[in-house]
Amino acid sequence: MAKRSHKIAVVVPRYGLVGGGERFVYELTERLAADPRFECHVLANRWSDPSGSVAFHKMHRIGFPRFLSTWSFARSVDRFVHDHDFDLVHTHERIFRADLFTMHSIPHPLWVRDVRRKRMSLYDRVLGRIEQQLIYYPGLRRILAVSSLAREKFFDYFPDASPLVQVVHPGIDTHPYERIDREACRREVRSRFGLDRSDTVILFAGMNFHIKGLDFLMAAMAMACAQRPESGLKLLVVGKGNIRKYQNMADGFGISDDVRFAGVWEKGIEQVYLAADLFAMLSRFDTFGLVVLEAMAASLPVVISQTVGARDLVVEGQNGFVVDRTDSAAVAGRIETLLNPDVREPMARNAWATAAACSWEQAAETTACAYEALLNGPDRVDPQIPPRSTHWNEGGNTL
Missing domain, CATH: 3.40.50.2000 (Glycogen Phosphorylase B;)
Incomplete structure (x- = not known):
């Protein structure tokens, strides 16, 4: 039987x-x-x-x-x-x-x-x-x-x-990222948002700009742009938040020409990841941050704050960096490190390998x-007859 x-x-x-x-x-x-x-x-x-x-x-x-x-x-x-x-x-x-x-x-x-x-x-x-x-x-x-x-x-x-x-x-399922033509994505997405082929694009993705630390990222990016004005460093922001507020913030940092707001991307988010060069999210707190794993699946090195749970997967200097979000100079330094293709490309391969193992x-x-x-197990307790009640719905649903 x-x-x-x-x-x-x-x-x-x-x-x-x-x-x-x-x-x-x-x-x-x-x-x-x-x-x-x-x-x-x-x-x-x-x-x-x-x-x-x-x-x-x-x-x-x-x-x-x-x-x-x-x-x-x-x-x-x-x-x-x-x-x-x-x-x-x-x-x-x-x-x-x-x-x-x-x-x-x-x-x-x-x-x-x-x-x-x-x-x-x-x-x-x-x-x-x-x-x-x-x-x-x-x-x-x-x-x-x-x-x-x-x-x-x-x-x-x-x-x-x-x-x-x-x-x-x-x-994470890495197959959707592997089936798409990366070069075609770079051409299409970058053209849509006025980004050049030679630009180094940081991707930020989140449904709450404040919690996800977009302000910290902009502050660090402004410092990196000031240090490396020839780098063509750009920030592509995907997700939901007070866009006008952060446009004004970018203007205050002097990087308004270097930031693009894409809004919420309903379908085919893999294309956006594949169009970028690295991923950054300096969350005030994120229990895990599935977007970090998605970025790794797209072969993007990541720069994330210490308060992002996906830090468990980051090997410092190998597939990304874990940073103090409040130290703009240190974050800018990590971004500047990733401007070098000789550093970024091996880290990109390692990021993909990390995602493939998850x-x-x-x-x-x-x-x-x-x-x-x-x-x-021997310690099994039947939830239908809890030890402190004779019925499931007695004593367990009061406030």
Whole structure:
């Protein structure tokens, strides 16, 4: 008699939609669903690009008032899981309880205090409470952090739960970058934005210019341009943000003629990467930064700040540089180093090799091993009957 597949609930608010975290869940889950050991059910509020190998179940989410959004989604998941027979619950979102939690961010109070530098709103307090409830749920047996940086921040805030944490980096598919004609991309994209073939183009990509440190990058670029005015150094900015504000900032730095704003690139982002010479992102904080891995897949050396989780993949001077974002002179020095093709081109090859070693298949297999350990391990706790409650939906969804 054939062994039945394990029934896995994968929890995420949005599946297959734009965003680094959403892409992570999509790529991982599609591969796990193709594994005959698992039957994957996605519990989501919205999804796109559904495949035949994944079953979808719509979870309710209240959009307004905002402080109810996460709570209502968690409540909907709670009820659904209680009524269905899952072998394992893997959540990518803060909910009341699960067996396995992939942590795409840092503890929410730290994010508000240290990154956003704001006071906790009602929404933030509710989210923080749900997060705390999940971390201290007795049935939670494994936490997957997307970087060592995320793990460190988690240890700082939840030291008692630190034995549960292991790091699983996101993956990347290098094939789309290999199938495209790089020279054709350089001609087309550069022509579109008024960039010369001989220009050295820095690519910046991000959906929040402030958090991703575009201001720090502009300050460093201004210094590099002043030091090497003959270099043809240009900055191509892709993504979403207050473009007028940063155009004025570029003007203040004296580099307005050297900066191009491309806006949000809906499709074929690989072409933009292939048109550039190097990638830079000096984020105030980024749990991982999938764009860094995408840049490496396009054979771009990277310059990133110490507060980008993808620093785990950077070998100093081999495939990129990790810098102090506030030291504009030091960042400018690294950019100037990469103006030399004899330095840049070997680093470009090493960057591609780094990306090629980070496949989604590898990430999926590591996650599958975590599934098997939880399903078969002696410390298994049935999430359907938590130790501190007689039913899944009792005592675990109150604030």
